[in-house]
Amino acid sequence: xxxxxxxxxxxxxxxxxxxxxxxxxxxxxxxxxxxxxxxxxxxxxxxxxxxxxxxxxxxxxxxxxxxxxxxxxxxxxxxxxxxxxxxxxxxxxxxxxxxxxxxxxxxxxxxxxxxxxxxxxxxxxxxxxxxxxxxxxxxxxxxxxxxxxxxxxxxxxxxxxxxxxxxxxxxxxxxxxxxxxxxxxxxxxxxxxxxxxxxxxxxxxxxxxxxxxxxxxxxxxxxxxxxxxxxxxxxxxxxxxxxxxxxxxxxxxxxxxxxxxxxxxxxxxxxxxxxxxxxxxxxxxxxxxxxxxxxxxxxxxxxxxxxxxxxxxxxxxxxxxxxxxxxxxxxxxxxxxxxxxxxxxxxxxxxxxxxxxxxxxxxxxxxxxxxxxxxxxxxxxxxxxxxxxxxxxxxxxxxxxxxxxxxxxxxxxxxxxxxxxxxxxxxxxxxxxxxxxxxxxxxxxxxxxxxxxxxxxxxxxxxxxxxxxxxxxxxxxxxxxxxxxx
Numbered sequence: 001x002x003x004x005x006x007x008x009x010x011x012x013x014x015x016x017x018x019x020x021x022x023x024x025x026x027x028x029x030x031x032x033x034x035x036x037x038x039x040x041x042x043x044x045x046x047x048x049x050x051x052x053x054x055x056x057x058x059x060x061x062x063x064x065x066x067x068x069x070x071x072x073x074x075x076x077x078x079x080x081x082x083x084x085x086x087x088x089x090x091x092x093x094x095x096x097x098x099x100x101x102x103x104x105x106x107x108x109x110x111x112x113x114x115x116x117x118x119x120x121x122x123x124x125x126x127x128x129x130x131x132x133x134x135x136x137x138x139x140x141x142x143x144x145x146x147x148x149x150x151x152x153x154x155x156x157x158x159x160x161x162x163x164x165x166x167x168x169x170x171x172x173x174x175x176x177x178x179x180x181x182x183x184x185x186x187x188x189x190x191x192x193x194x195x196x197x198x199x200x201x202x203x204x205x206x207x208x209x210x211x212x213x214x215x216x217x218x219x220x221x222x223x224x225x226x227x228x229x230x231x232x233x234x235x236x237x238x239x240x241x242x243x244x245x246x247x248x249x250x251x252x253x254x255x256x257x258x259x260x261x262x263x264x265x266x267x268x269x270x271x272x273x274x275x276x277x278x279x280x281x282x283x284x285x286x287x288x289x290x291x292x293x294x295x296x297x298x299x300x301x302x303x304x305x306x307x308x309x310x311x312x313x314x315x316x317x318x319x320x321x322x323x324x325x326x327x328x329x330x331x332x333x334x335x336x337x338x339x340x341x342x343x344x345x346x347x348x349x350x351x352x353x354x355x356x357x358x359x360x361x362x363x364x365x366x367x368x369x370x371x372x373x374x375x376x377x378x379x380x381x382x383x384x385x386x387x388x389x390x391x392x393x394x395x396x397x398x399x400x401x402x403x404x405x406x407x408x409x410x411x412x413x414x415x416x417x418x419x420x421x422x423x424x425x426x427x428x429x430x431x432x433x434x435x436x437x438x439x440x441x442x443x444x445x446x447x448x449x450x451x452x453x454x455x456x457x458x459x460x461x462x463x464x465x466x467x468x469x470x471x472x473x474x475x476x477x478x479x480x481x482x483x484x485x486x
Contacts, residue, residue, distance in 0.1 A: 006125055007051065007104025007187050009044040010092040013037045013111030014057025014079040019238045025059040026236065027111040028066055031246040032253065033273025033291060036236055037063065039114035039249075041071050042274075046118025047107070047125060051096050054111065055079050055088045084205025085181075086197045093191055102187035105129070108208065110181045112236045114245055115252075120227050121182075127225040128184035134220030135190070135212055137162070138182035140230035148178035149209070151224060159222040162209050177226070180233035183208070184225075189215060249274075257284075262296075265303075279315070297331070311341070314349070327359075330366070348383070362393075365408060377401075378420065382408030388432065389414045407442065 017026025027037035034042065037054065044052055052071075056063045057079040067074045077095035079088045089108055096102055105125060109116065120138070128136035137159055139151050145165075150172050152161040162179045163172050193214040197206045216222050227233055236242050253274060254267045261280030264270050272290040282296040285303030292310040296302055299316045311324040314331035321337035327345040329335055335353045344361035347353060351364045354371040362376045365383035370376055374387055378395040381387070385406055393404050394417050402420035406412065410424055413432030424430065425442030434448040459469050 004105070004125075004129060006047050006049040006107050006184075007102050008092075008096050009047060009049045009052050009107045009109065009121075010089055010096075011037065011040055011044065011052070011054040011109050011111045012085060012088050012092075013040075013063060014055050014060075014082055014088055015112075016058040016082075017112070017237065020242075021239075025062055028059075028062060029236070029242055031114055031242060032249045032271075033275050034114070035066060035070070036114045037067070037111040038070050039274075040109055040111050040116060041067070041074060043116050043118045043121055044107070044109060045071070047121055049107070050104070051075060053077050053092045053096055055092045057082055057088075084199075084203065085208035086194055086206030086210060089190070089208055090194045090206070093187075093194070097191075102191065104187050106185045106187040106190055108183045108185065110235055113180075113182070113233060114236065115229075115232045115234055115249060116182070117232060120232055124182065124184050124225040127223065131223045132221065133184070133223040134186050134215045136184040136223045136225055137212070138180040138184075138227060138233065139177050139224045140180060140227040140233045141176045142178055142230045143176070145173070145176050145178050150175040151177040151179060153177075153224070157223070159212070159224050160216070162212065177224075178233075179209070180227065181235070182233065185211070186220075189220060193218075270303075306336075379404040379406065379418075381406045382410070382426065384408055385410040386412070388412050388416055388430075391416045391418070394419045 013027045015026065020026045020029065028035045041052065053075040054067060055077045060078060064076050067076060075095060077091045079091045093102055105128060107121060107125060124136060124138050147165050149162045149164050150168055151159055152163055152172060154160050190211065193211040196214050197210045199206055212222050231248050234245060236245055250271055251267065253272050254264050254270060257278050258264050262278045263283045265284065266286035269286045270284055270288050273292060275293050276290045277295045279298040281298045283301040287305040288303035289307040294308045294310060295312045297313060297315040300313045302308065302313060302319045305321045306319055308324045310326045313319055313329045314333060316332045317329045319329060319335045322335045322339045324341035326343035327341035328347065330347050330349045330351055332350040333347045333352065335341065338356050339353045340358040341353060342360035345359040346363045348364055348366040348368065350367050352369040352371060353359055356373050357370050358375045360377040362379045364381050367384040368381050370387040371389065373389050374391040376393050378401050379393050385408060391412060395401050395404065404418045404420040404422055406424040407426035407428065409427050412430045413434060415433045416430050417435040419435065419437045422436055422439060424440040427443045428440045429445045430436055430440065431445065431447040431449065434446060436446055436448055440446040459472050463469050
């Protein structure tokens with residue numbers, strides 16, 4: 001069942017959300033890599049509406065700036081005062097039509113329902129079109145309907161009323177089908193009915209639900225579309241509900257990944273964003289977070305206890321106990337354990353960033369190894385080079401960053417300092433303990449350290465009676481007795 005492309009989707013995002021107890025507007029709180037309103041907008045975009053308008057109010061500057069960054073094609077309408085959902089929709093229509101009725105289907109959604117899917121909205125639009133309704137309500141059957149508005153239907157299945165819990169009879173309270181706050185309207189009928197909504201209620205507000213009664217009294221049909229999963233209609237009002245929604249959405253994302261061929265060893269301890277992508281036969285081990293535009297290629301293994309953001313992991317690579325941000329890990333490369341790849345790091349095919357290695361803005365060639373205890377910053381290293389343990393690329397002079405270049409097939413000693421800008425040519429070696437401040441020609445051995453000098457007897461003279469002095473005395477070879485002595 002399909003439906004014509006909607007004329008518009010109106011997202012209601014003007015509320016303050018005081019129960020979040022946060023300086024951040026409610027609709028800008030994030031789960032799984034997207035804001036609440038961002039999730040709703042993404043679902044709405046699957047309908048390919050002619051227009052998408054978000055009605056903003058509280059902290060609108062922040063919300064508008066966020067939308068301009070994440071979905072620049074979105075239009076915004078301002079609800080200066082929060083005078084009810086009907087008033088908010090009216091503001092949205094006025095922005096879209098500039099005083100003229102919108103011709104076609106208008107879908108209204110709430111900006112705090114991040115679990116709502118495009119498929120459910122498509123089913124709503126299709127039902128609305130197929131049944132010829134003036135308005136179609138998205139509903140859901142829930143285990144416990146306490147506190148929700150009940151959907152009352154007639155024998156033909158048409159919706160006759162939405163009855164709030166406090167006003168419901170005992171028989172109505174037994175109904176488990178509830179109102180989601182999401183609707184599909186005939187645009188022209190909606191605009192006309194909104195002009196008839198009254199404010200003679202306890203809140204003095206324009207209620208969108210009053211439109212249903214107005215249209216029904218005018219002889220139009222009000223129908224419903226039931227969501228397959230009642231979690232989809234859940235609105236977020238506090239941090240507890242935010243966490244519950246995150247768990248549900250994360251489980252949904254992991255399920256999709258596993259069904260597409262990804263091994264997730266422990267879903268309970270694995271967290272991913274909606275923008276993460278995988279290839280079949282990728283493996284994700286426990287305690288792993290995959291964030292942003294991260295991509296895990298086929299046969300790659302990530303984790304345990306790893307956090308990757310905006311990072312690409314090549315086919316067959318292994319990333320263990322690692323934090324990486326805006327990095328590229330080449331095919332068959334190995335990272336960790338306990339490595340930190342900062343932005344601009346690019347590991348070539350079968351390269352290695354080993355234990356307690358930190359890299360930043362560094363390009364590491366094919367087969368090159370930085371095995372352990374090193375910092376590589378602002379550097380280019382060629383192919384099949386080995387960087388000795390405890391090496392530091394000294395890239396910052398207190399004012400500016402400088403670059404180090406090390407060629408291919410080099411062998412650098414342990415405890416080296418490369419003071420940038422400096423270049424080590426192809427096939428060169430550097431001695432352990434060297435501080436390299438000058439360029440090293442290809443095929444050379446660079447030795448940059450003082451000569452060792454041993455001062456015998458220093459401990460006995462300077463630390464007499466100490467444990468070290470006693471140990472040294474015990475270790476000293478016995479001197480031969482002079483001739484003739486016994």
